[in-house]
Amino acid sequence: MDDQLSRVFSALADPTRRDMVARLAVADAGVNELAEPYDVSVQAVSKHLKVLEEAGLVSRSRQAQRRPVHLEAEVFDLMTKWIERYRRQAEERYRRLDDVLAEMDTEKDPRTDTARGAS
Amino acid sequence: MDDQLSRVFSALADPTRRDMVARLAVADAGVNELAEPYDVSVQAVSKHLKVLEEAGLVSRSRQAQRRPVHLEAEVFDLMTKWIERYRRQAEERYRRLDDVLAEMDTEKDPRTDTARGAS
DNA sequence: GGTTTGCTCAACCGCAAGGTTGAACAAGGA
């Protein structure tokens, strides 16, 4: 868990943390406020927030005794870029495979080598 | 770690597994083949593949003794949908905040309440 | 039938993650 991408994916692997992100997308919130709907201690929520913060998903300011939590949307780009890259690559490969299959279909020829189990 | 989204994020939180996905985006591969570049046992790689498979990121067929691993790109949609949803929501909120600030700026008026530290 | 190849299962180990409780700290309010 060294690089940021690992931290972000790992942070979002937890349903409670994903739910927090979902709620923070609507409005900033304090720790107690965030903890309210969950059946865990405030300390546990504080830990979750630390994880989100270290992943860069969230930032915190100070407002009297409160530490409002704010969602940082930029990090999402890191993930989408990674995902899209390999998705595209995989789909491209799929497309090429389709081409090959289509070509094999058009050149229906007795010499066509079907013995290698390319299906 | 019950729902699929958790499984997918969790699976991709590991750098080795991400690298495997990256390589599988280029071409299908067997377990030994996949294990080759890493400094871990084949069994460890087999475990990683199980994680990827249970997340739906990968599927396996049978070809003689080999169990070729194939990347399944559809699951990526699950993630991007989740990410985009909240990213958009957060950005929308940001946009509205800008509107509010802009409005506060245009109505530069002695009665404007700047004492609440909205900056 | 026995061996090699490719892979998985089982048991174990060390460590980090997520939870708890109890104490501490920081900033307002009485």
Added chain:
DNA sequence: TCCTTGTTCAACCTTGCGGTTGAGCAAACC
């Protein structure tokens, strides 16, 4: 100054993860 509110720190417990080794299994090869 003392109390209350909001949050974090510290110590601890249990569970799960990533790694290991050793055995087992399935399919091809000799």
